[in-house]
Amino acid sequence: MAVRWQTSANVLILTLWLLLLGWQLLAPAPAIALTDEQKLVNEAWRIVNQAYVDTSFNGQNWWLVRQQILSRPLPNREATYQAIQTMLASLEDPFTRLLRPAQFRSLQTTTAGELTGVGLQISSDPTTGILEVIAPIDGSPAAKAGILPRDRILAIDGIPTSQLTLDEAAEKMRGASGSRVQLQVQHGSQPPQLITLERGHIEINPVVAELRHVEGRAVGYIRLGQFSAMAPAEMRKAIQTLAEQGAQAYVLDLRNNPGGLLQAGVEIAQLWMEPGVVVYTVDRQGITESLNATGTPLSHDPLVVLVNGGTASASEILAGALQDSGRAQLVGDRTFGKGSIQSLFSLADGAGLAVTIAHYETPNHRNINKVGIEPNQRVLDAPESLLAMGTTADPQYLAALELLHKPVQVATSAG
Structure with a gap:
């Protein structure tokens, strides 16, 4: 009996030892604490993973990209920034980028004017x-x-x-x-x-406005230089002032306007348009949403919009909305063709990311990315200098005035 007991005890001990060994083999490895530099890389990776418009991440394994970057030595913050830049560069999207703290602050200041x-x-x-x-x-x-x-x-x-x-x-x-x-x-x-x-x-003065008398007609000339946070209020003020001065038609100059805040573009469109779609946005799931003009426009008077190769982003959204809705005709040259929307995200150390979160389409579902918007009347002869823009030495401006004086004017309601 003693021998049998001893044998059973040995089997029991061996079984318990094997069970313990198996538990150790199956148990997850203890988590390795990330350094501060690795945490910053991980934070940037996670933002892109959750927000970037292309869920294929330019046809690559985004998790593998993360592991490759984290496996690199990151001895200091500059090495970390370079690692993040390398990670973002793999997306081949110049508008999705790292903004160092000073750059991030500067960009925020720029949009403020x-x-x-x-x-x-x-x-x-x-x-x-x-x-x-x-x-x-x-x-x-x-x-x-x-x-x-x-x-x-x-x-x-x-x-x-x-x-x-x-x-x-x-x-x-x-x-x-x-x-x-x-x-x-x-x-x-x-x-x-x-x-x-x-x-x-x-x-940055986003809006410059002047009442001009052309062939016995009062024309309001408005130049919009950038879609900053203050631009919608300045545009509203300009339209109201010109209307009080007796403006009967308008030329809205968007040439060399590189864009800015999407919301500013939508708000300015509402000042000119009847209720309707200003722009469609298409997110990473392919879900299309619309941003709409609501309420009553400030003016129903004839409107011509000047555009050129420097008309980009939010200014293309405005130009496309006014053209598609029939509210205005465009004169000048083909626009730049930036059809993507970026959002800013802050990182823990004061740096930031600009990430492409969506593409946009005009109200008629035109995707103008890398294509641009073709004006209704193409005038390739541009002013010889920026100082000549909006003057009698500006062929595109003169073409806009001629269009305003034609008997059949542009439509004034959504089509």
Whole structure:
């Protein structure tokens, strides 16, 4: 009996040991604590994972991208920023990008209507990485130097822009008022030229309005330079003032307007349009939603909108809504063709991400991304300088005035 008891005890001990070993093998490995640098990478990855418009993440395994980035040594914050930039670059979307703390603050300040630097709105060619000018800001050092939409910036202070991210390039062009920066600029097929600009404080006046008398008719000329937070209120004030002065028709100049806040574009559309769709947004699930004009427009008078290759983003949303609804005709050149919507997200250390969260379509479901909007009347002869815009030396402006004086005017209600 003793022997049998001893054998049973040994079997029991062996069984318990095997069960314990099996539990240890099946139990999850203890979680490895992430460093602060890895946490920041993980935070950026999670934002894109939850918000980015393309759920295929440019046809790649987004989880694997995360693991590859986290496996790298991240000894300091700069290495972390570079790792995040590498991760975002794999999406091949120049508008989804990292904004270092100073860049993030600067972008927020710009949309509020303030800016310091040379005054260029830029994009990046996803193939070559070379910078392309969307538009110079009115009155800025870049505008005064004659830099035009579609010009290419090949180098900044001798550094090829193909080696810089979009925001690194923007940061190099910012700086204290009075300091200088040298740009290598190419216009069309012309030889590149070096242009030295002196940075300055740029006051962004989103709306400039003037009543003009043309062939016995009072025409309100309104130039909208940017869709900043203050732009809708300024536009409302301009329309009301011009109406009180006796305006009978309007020219809305959106040329070289690089866009800005989507909501500002919708609010401004409401000032001109009858109730109806301003823009459709299509999110990552393919769900289409509409942002609509509501209420009564401030004016039903004839309206012509001036556009060109520097008309981009939110200004294309406004131009497309006015064209599709029949509220206005467009005159000028084909617009830039930016049909994506970005949202800003803050990171724990004060940096931020700009992430493409949706694409938009005009009320007639036109996707204008990389295509642009074709004006009703194409006038390729542009003013020779920005100072000539909206004057008698501006062929596009003169064509708009001629269209306003035709017997058959543009429609004034949603179609």
